[in-house]
Amino acid sequence: MKKQIKYLIIFLIIPVIIISSYLLFRNKQFGLLSLIVALLALVPFILSYENRKPKAEELVLIAVIIAVNVVSRIIFASVPHFKPVTAIIIIAALAFGKESGFMIGMLSAVLSNFYFGQGPWTPFQMFSWGMIGYIAGIFKDKQISKNIAFILLLGVLGAVLFTSVVEVWTVLQIDQGFNLSRYLAILITSMPILIIYIVSNCVFIVIFAKPLLEIFNRAKNKYGIFIG
Secondary structure: OHHHHHHHHHHHHHHHHHHHHHHHHOOOOHHHHHHHHHHHHHHHHHHOOOOOOOOHHHHHHHHHHHHHHHHHHHHOOOOOOOOOHHHHHHHHHHHHOHHHHHHHHHHHHHHHHHHHOOOOOHHHHHHHHHHHHHHHHOOOOOHHHHOHHHHHHHHHHHHHHHHHHHHHHHHHHHHOOOOHHHHHHHHHHOHHHHHHHHHHHHHHHHHHHHHHHHHHHHHHHHHOOOOO
């Protein structure tokens, strides 16, 4: 039952709330919407623990990773679209699992936007990074998660997913509703930015994947965290 609830929240409730709230309120109430989505992001993480509460070490480690994402995004603010955030989300999710990856992605977006600016785009960014973390986390503890070529593939797919989801907001903003032809046209015109995203993700994965996975796995073994 808990598994069904997690899937319902991630794949139905959150996207429906984001889209319907935008269509109903347009550019208003985005702060409340971001808060609701952020709170919902915590539920799958909590439900992933069958018979116990999350350990303090798990919560601290996740908080540190989110803080690193926020700071790293700010550090690279002067370099448009070239950020280490997606790479770190993917690497953390490979180590800690899909629910943790989902929460890290969602909260990294909303918290870093206190610097970059909150807006109606924030929930779309949250869902994008959350889903990137969730998908990467599916491969937790699998042998392929240690393969750098596979992690790079996740980086490429992450860039495509982020662009595809965020551009939905762009179409809604322009047309006050979803227009498929407009959406496809925007995806085509955003190809240069997508290429920067892909290069950025791959560069930071090459730099950080091996050392961060070693650190995360060492912490998992030392404290007995993120088991199962």
